[in-house]
Amino acid sequence: MAADDVPVLRSDPLADDIFPLATEGRKLQIVYQCLKLGIFDEIESLGKSETAENIASNLGSTSTSKIAECATLNNGYIIECGVYCLTESSKKYMVSTKPTSMVPRLTAEFEFMFPLFNSLPSVLKRGSDGERYQQFIENETEDGESFTSGTSGAGNNPRGDITTRKPSPADFLAMMNAKLVPIAPAVTQSYDFSGYRTLVDLGGGSGYMAYEFIKVYEKLKAIVFDLPDSIELAVQQQPQNTKSRVEFMSGDFFQDEKLPVCDLMILSHILHNWCDDKIDIILKKVFASINPGGCILLLEKCLNEDKTGPYDAILLDTMMMVICEGRERTFLEYQMLLQQYGFTNVIWREMHGRNCQDVILALKPEENI
Numbered sequence: 114m115a116a117d118d119v120p121v122l123r124s125d126p127l128a129d130d131i132f133p134l135a136t137e138g139r140k141l142q143i144v145y146q147c148l149k150l151g152i153f154d155e156i157e158s159l160g161k162s163e164t165a166e167n168i169a170s171n172l173g174s175t176s177t178s179k180i181a182e183c184a185t186l187n188n189g190y191i192i193e194c195g196v197y198c199l200t201e202s203s204k205k206y207m208v209s210t211k212p213t214s215m216v217p218r219l220t221a222e223f224e225f226m227f228p229l230f231n232s233l234p235s236v237l238k239r240g241s242d243g244e245r246y247q248q249f250i251e252n253e254t255e256d257g258e259s260f261t262s263g264t265s266g267a268g269n270n271p272r273g274d275i276t277t278r279k280p281s282p283a284d285f286l287a288m289m290n291a292k293l294v295p296i297a298p299a300v301t302q303s304y305d306f307s308g309y310r311t312l313v314d315l316g317g318g319s320g321y322m323a324y325e326f327i328k329v330y331e332k333l334k335a336i337v338f339d340l341p342d343s344i345e346l347a348v349q350q351q352p353q354n355t356k357s358r359v360e361f362m363s364g365d366f367f368q369d370e371k372l373p374v375c376d377l378m379i380l381s382h383i384l385h386n387w388c389d390d391k392i393d394i395i396l397k398k399v400f401a402s403i404n405p406g407g408c409i410l411l412l413e414k415c416l417n418e419d420k421t422g423p424y425d426a427i428l429l430d431t432m433m434m435v436i437c438e439g440r441e442r443t444f445l446e447y448q449m450l451l452q453q454y455g456f457t458n459v460i461w462r463e464m465h466g467r468n469c470q471d472v473i474l475a476l477k478p479e480e481n482i
């Protein structure tokens with residue numbers, strides 16, 4: 114047969130979008146295992162491009178070709194050309210010792226979040242479950258290890274549909290920080306906050322966002338308000354040089370009558386955890402605690418008005434469906450919600466790039482009419 118007559122072989126184009134559903138899952142597993150194996154840390158600590166032999170020997174592996182294969186499959190994270198070195202993205206986010214590391218988030222996705230999706234069928238049938246999130250954040254486990262005790266249908270897992278290892282409180286804080294690292298500089302610049310003197314980060318976890326704000330706004334002092342367990346841990350981790358400007362306060366935004374008074378209140382991934390009745394309790398207190406002329410800053414990913422996207426918001430919304438009674442909302446929904454409590458000038462600053470939070474800002478009028 115002449116070369117011109119050889120037909121081009123083509124798999125069914127209809128399979129092109131489907132095939133990666135299988136292969137991408139495998140790739141994610143390989144990335145996860147490489148993170149656990151410390152390949153990224155190893156390449157970074159060697160401080161230069163490395164051969165597969167050196168990486169393997171430093172990891173105590175004799176299987177050089179397999180290490181090379183894994184590193185090659187991490188193409189996009191590790192640049193490969195006979196030697197291996199990290200991409201700029203990997204250097205910043207995939208090395209576990211870096212303060213910017215996303216490793217806690219990635220490992221929590223695999224170890225904790227993925228198994229939670231096993232409950233999707235029952236959530237679709239029976240609806241979401243607020244108690245589940247409460248157990249998650251309050252560390253209420255029966256065996257201290259697992260989020261649930263298996264498929265017995267007992268205890269904390271009345272539907273018996275999840276078996277997953279719950280992150281430790283320290284891992285949970287690190288996981289939350291990891292998603293804030295890429296957006297925090299943009300958040301501090303989303304508005305001119307220089308007129309404000311006091312900030313409260315409600316449910317502020319480790320205080321990461323508060324630390325970012327005081328770096329940029331020299332006259333600002335911050336209070337990080339969270340449940341006692343989170344606060345205890347955050348205080349242990351607090352950098353010495355922030356102690357005069359960032360205070361940690363234990364409390365419960367449902368139980369406490371009042372919240373600390375401030376000019377600027379941040380609620381980062383707080384409202385999306387709760388149903389409307391619970392949001393009502395939170396926002397009434399939030400509005401009362403902000404000084405007239407002050408500002409509320411929500412960090413939530415807005416759904417399109419027709420709720421068909423964006424992709425990252427839909428994924429997050431599905432996650433909320435399986436872990437709690439919360440959900441993502443559109444900007445108009447947030448606008449109406451905030452106006453209902455007296456906030457005005459509600460604006461949405463979309464966070465471009467891949468992330469799970471936009472900025473929504475609103476003012477408390479100078480004179481509360």
Ligand SMILES: C[S@@+](CC[C@H](N)C(=O)[O-])C[C@H]1O[C@@H](n2cnc3c(N)ncnc32)[C@H](O)[C@@H]1O
Nearest residue numbers: 289316317318339340343364365366367381382
């Ligand atoms: C999804 S995390 C968000 C943490 C942080 N704001 C961020 O964006 O990374 C929710 C936070 O709210 C805190 N939280 C939950 N219920 C609370 C309550 N009743 N009172 C105070 N904080 C609460 C949790 O401990 C956790 O730190």
